[in-house]
Amino acid sequence: MTITSQAPAAEVGAARKRKEDARLITGQTMWTENIVVPGMLHMAILRSPLGHARISRIDTAPALREPNVVAAFSGRDVADVQGSLPCAWPVTAELVMPAHPPLAVDEVCHTGEAVAVVVARDRASAVDALAAIEIDYEPLPVVLDLEAALADGADLVHTDQTTNKAYTWIFDSAQAGTGGAVDEAASGAEVVIRRRYRQQRLIPAFMEPRSVVVDATGDQVTVWSATQIPHVLRFLLAVGTGTPEHRVRVVAPDVGGGFGGKLQVTPEEMITYLASKRAGRPVKYTETRSDSLLSAHHGRDMIQDIELSARRDGTVLGLNVRLTANMGAYLGLVGPGVPILGAFMYNAIYKFPAYRFECTGVFTNTTFTDAYRGAGRPEATYAIERIMDELAVEVGLDPLEVRRRNWIGHEEFPFTTVAGLTYDSGNYEAATDRAKQLLGYDELRREQAARRASGDPVQLGIGVSTYTEMCGLAPSRVLGSLRYGAGGWESASIRVLPTGKIEVVTGSSPHGQGHETAWSQIVADQLGVAFEDVEVLHGDTRTAYKGMDTYGSRSLAVGGFALVNACKKVIDKAKPVAAHLLECDVSDVEFADGAFRVRGTPDGGRSLADCALAVFAAHDLPDGVEPTLDADDVYDPVNFSFPHGTHLCAVEVDTETGRVTIRAYVAVDDVGRVVNPMIVEGQVHGGVAQGVAQALFEEAVYDADGNLLTGTFVDYTPPSAADLPDIVSDRTETPAPDHPLGTKGVGEAGTIASTPAVVNAVVDALRPYGVDDVPMPCTPERVWQAIRNGGGQS
Amino acid sequence: MIPVSFDYQRPSTVDEAVQALSAAGDDGKVLAGGQSLIPMLRLRLSAPSVLIDLGALADLRGIREDGDGLLIGAMTRHADVLANPLVRRYVPLLAQATATVADRQVRHLGTLGGSLAHADPAGDLPAVAVALDATMEIAGPDGQRTVPAGDFFVDYLTTALGPADVLLGVRFPSHEGWGTHYEKFQRMAQAWALVGVAATVRRENGTIAEARVALTNMGPVPVRARAVEDALTGAASTADAIAAAAGLAGEGTRPTSDLTASAEYRAHLATVLTGRAVSAAAGVG
Structure with missing residues (x-):
């Protein structure tokens, strides 16, 4: 093929419809639950109905007499082989890590903990036979309250431990050399504001329930799982079961959402896995929604004690944060580290001179907590953005003005913060100006004043959230310094097929993010091929054997970097081939607009496909040229990236009923350069929905006995489209200086930004009633009570 | 979850249905639209050994004029109630309240009769049936009978239907010329009512000649707000008079405290929502 025309317009930046959506939306794909392996059996799990108890007797034998049952066993039957589930983030050397057996052996420590299983020829038979299992429990004291759990003489969550405290982790800017001492800052301050905020417990509530199929019948162990982390799972399954790693294959087929869950x-x-081993057959387990809400890990659940010291002019002098974080009954895979991720974000976009952070992780008899969209950063952003509003009220400034007096100016980047991170780039002024304009901020303030003056039963509130976050997890050295158990690199491989079609293998496996589309767009531009000619492969450790998976808004920020590097390697490998085809010296070949040309000669170029065919035949290659164009890259980031933005929310509060209605929501996000604006907008919309849900709707509630009261979607209430506002989404673009595409990351931004924007708006509406806080979720009843009590924390 | 195993029968006449229920004794359960029953089976909150599906009883489906009003078959789906011009003419309150039931999918499967027979205190239609002075047509082992809506709802999830009774239909007297309104307050768009108020008002020469007000979820069964009705009857159709009457909405109610709302908050909502419902029904404010 001889190329004479220009290449098509750039793919990066185009709002391409997602190529994976047709199969995902119509269900015409391989969800784990759809997988059927010959001879496969079905498993059902018996779960503890008690929050804390000793198992005094358990007998699974009666279940074996039920129809179609093949196997039944309890934790005692596998106690010697089941091991303990891994926690990969022991944040301190002194961390208390109770054993976490997959099946409880002698003691259950939370409602919903698995105690026994039945394996049967069909799912219904397995579920029915659970009733035949005989089990006696001796109830033990249930520990639920975080502060009571830490008191001397408290009942213990695990009877074989001596404390309910998991760890205390401290950052102090005076000790780290990144700032001053908070006590000195507070003693010299004109204004000191102290607040206690509660991050209620949330449930990730991904759309596709978890499902797993294990075939451990031969030399090879194959696991299909609805997981975000096929590579981490492969490694830990090999280590945990003693199966040689090369005999473990993990497949994450299409996965229907995760959000960290x-x-x-x-x-x-x-x-x-244990069931497949014991039964000698492949086994499937798919959870119900009730199982999922009860036993899949939960998120958030912290008490935040915040002290902000400032001058009367609104300049912040110091920030002191004390967290009490609920770990639940066990330590999840990265659970202890979740609050620590937030430690670097409480200072947010501001130039605070002194900062101290102390987090104590606490065990309770509840489902264990772990990452949920944003993981530590939404909690931090909530606390700081809420208390900045309190500072604004205290010193009599508009909430945006008090922020402006403290934020990092756009000319000050790169900026090393009091928490020790170096923010790469940003323009808080531009994003805030744009958001104000889109909302009609000044006009709404006038309307608010009018409604206050007239005593309108429907009051107007305007909420502000100027956030940043750390994306692109993560530089491996930083993870190492935080005692995390793995690195933060990511991989990409390009396979150039003989006809010039491209296969991309990515180590970060999507569960809804749209990798196939975004990766195709990037590769199309880098290699000068058509978007449709790129296939993106992922999720199967046999195909994509190297990866760190998908979380922490890392895929594009880290994996995208590796992808661009791999593409560049392909071009470098193709150049000698192209030179040979063009009959020129390799130093005279340039690649631009999808074609290799002799420098200064616009016509007569050769495409990558020409080179691919040439290396496939390999009849006529220069000496020493390897007959392939394939290339791999593994990239370890040098820094995080720091997207930011300004979200503004206007709410109407019906003061007679307490109902909050979001009237307008504006999200201006700066996520660096954008590969696909439609995907970015979708991430913002979904993220805002989840953040609004924390502000107004969702809470996982236990009763005094440790029973989960919010065990169905009737009681645990994620919003539907009808509960959510129209979202005005816009962007400013400050490129990431350290990334070849200038991209930052967007997967969690909306969730991080929106919760404080909404609650700030609710509280703002109620200021005339003396209200300075409404606990989340701000249900109509809580809002009504706040108005009635006419008080707050101050 | 997976329901406990059960037998399934689909009778083709009402007599067969009654016979099947009689044979099943206390272990039988009628399946109408299934929008409440199926979730309860799946959560194993209900475990009947026989399900008797009324889906084949075509006579129980449909809406027709009947004397001074309408007769609506028990198996008529919510969506068909909503789409019917006779309903909008004679009992627009029913259409308005039905539009708030759950979501579109539920309204295309759920039935009027199923909703009333289930008698969930948080369901919208029981209070509407009471406010509209409806009558239930029932077939049972001893033949047919009618029961006024006010006597039909006996207790939490319990009605005047015996174990072998089948609800055939509901008779609604015409409310042409009345003002009516259903005011529903729920936390989520598609959730049950925390509290709902069904108000019907007949005005004569600027005064309220007659009023019926029924409350959703202010007790185990729909509650007639008699004190409100008495205060409204003969009162001027003004905002002040309505506000004064609405303040009595809590009288005689037994709201519960649960995860979604405290009894105290429900009692407060009842007064606010009654004021709004009656005002809207009376065209005031």
Whole structure:
């Protein structure tokens, strides 16, 4: 093929419809639950109905007499072989790590903990036979309250431990050399504001329930799982079961959402493995929604004690944060580290001179907590953005003005913060100006004043959230310094097929993010091939054997970097081939607009496909040229990336009923350069929905006995489209200086930004009633109570 | 979850249905639209040994004029109630409340009769049936009978239907010329009512001649707000009079405290929502 025309317009930046959506939306794909392996059996799990108890007797034999049952066993039957589920983030050397058996052996420590299983020829038979299992429990004291759990003489979550404290982790800017001492800052301050905020417990509530199929019948162990982390799972399954790693294959087929909830090595995955081993047959387990709400890991659940010291002019002098974080009954895969990720974000976009952070992780008799969209950063952003509003009220400034007096100016980047991170780039002024304009900020403030003056029963509130976050997890050295158990690199491989079609293998496996589309767009531009000619392969450790998986808004920020590097290597490998075809010296070949040309000669170029065919035949290659164009890259980031933005929310509060209605929501996000604006907008919309859900709707509630009261979607209430506002989404673009595409990351931004924007708006509406806080979720009843009590924390 | 195993029967006449229920004794359960029953089976909150599906009883489906009003077959789906011009003419309150039931999918499967027979205190239609002075047509082992809506709802999830009774239809007297309104307050768009208020008002010369007000979820069964009705009857159709009457909405109610709302908050909502419902029904404010 001789190329004379220009290459098509750039793919990066185009709002391409997602190539994976047709199969995902119509269900015409291979979800784990759709997988059928010859001879496969079905497993059902018996779960503890008690929050804390000793198992005094358990007998699974009666279940074996039920129809179609093949196997039944309890934790005692596998106690010697089941091991303990891994925690990969022991944040301190002194961390208390109770054993976490997949099946409880002698003691259950939370409601919903797995105690026994039945394996049967069909799912219904397995579920029915659970009733035949005989089990006696001796109830033990249930520990639920975080502060009571830490008191002397408290009942213990695990009877074989001596404390309910998992760890205390401290950062102090005076000790780190990144700033001053908070006590000195507070003693010299004109204004000191102290607040206690509660991050209620949330449930990730991904759309596709977790499902796993394990075939451990031969030399090879194959695991299909609805997981975010096939590579981490493979490694830990090999280590945990003693199976040689090269004989473990993990496949994450299409996965229907995760939000961090599938960033876990789950009890259910291990139990299904044990069941397949014992039954000698492939075994499937698919959870119900009720199982999922009860036993898949939960998120958030912290008490935040915040002290902000400032001058009367609104300049912040110091920030002191004390967290009490609920770990639940066990330590999840990265659970202890979740609050620590937030430690670097409480200072947010501001130039605070002194900062101290102390987090104590606490065990309770509840489902264990772990990563949930944003993981530590939404909690931090909530606390700082809420208390900045309190500072604004205290010193009599507009909330945006008090922020402006403290934020990092756009000319000050790169900026090393009091928490020790170096923010790469940003323009808070531009994003805020744009958001104000889109909302009609000044006009709404006038309307608010009018409604206050007239005593309108429907009051207007305007909420502000100027956020940043750290994306692109993560430089491996930083992870090492935080005692995380793995690195933060990512991989990409390009296979150039003989006809010039491209296969891309990515180590970060999507569960809804749209990798196939975005990766195709990038590769199309880099290699000068058509978008449709790129296939993206992922999720199967046999195909994509190297990866760190998908979480922490890392895929594009880290994996995208590796992808661009791999593409560049392909071009470098193709150049000698192209030179040979063009009959020129390799130093005279340039690649631009999808073609290799002799420098200064616009016509007569050769495409990558020409080179691919040439290396396939390999009849006529220069000496020493390897007959392939394939290339791999593994990239370890040098820094995080720091997207930011300004979200503004206007709410109407019906003061007679307490109902909050979001009237307008504006999200201006700066996520660096954008590969696909439609995907970015989708991430913002979904993220805002989840953040609004924390502000107004969702909470996982236990009763005094440790029973989960919010065990169905009737009681645990994620919003539907009808509960959510129209979202005005816009962007400013400050490129990431360290990334070849200038991209930053967007997977969590909306969730991080929106929760404080909404609650700030609710509180703003109620200021005339003396209200300075409404606990989340701000249900109509809580809002009504706040108005009635006419008080707050101050 | 997977329901406990059960037998399934699909009778083709009402007599067969009654016979099947009689034979099943206390272990039988009628399946109408299934929008409440199936989730309860799946959660194993209900475990009947026989399900008797009324889906084949075509006579129980449909809406027709009947004397001074409408007769609506028990198996008529919510969506068909909503689409019917006779309903909008004679009992627009029913259409308005039905539009708030759950979501579109539920409204295309759920039935009027199923909703009333289930008698969930948080369901919208029981209070509407009471406010509209509806009558239930019932077939049972001893033949047919009618029961006024006010006597039909006996207790939490319990009605005047015996174990072998089948609800055939509901008779709604015409409310042409009345003002009516259903005011529903729920936390989520597609959730049950925390509290709902069905108000019907007949005005004569600027005064309220007659009013019926029924409350959803203010007790185990729909509650007639008699004190409100008495205060409204003969009162001027003004915002002040309505506000004064609405303040009595909590009288005689037994709201519960649960995860979604406290009894105290429900009692407060009842007064606010009654004021709004009656005002809207009376065209005031």
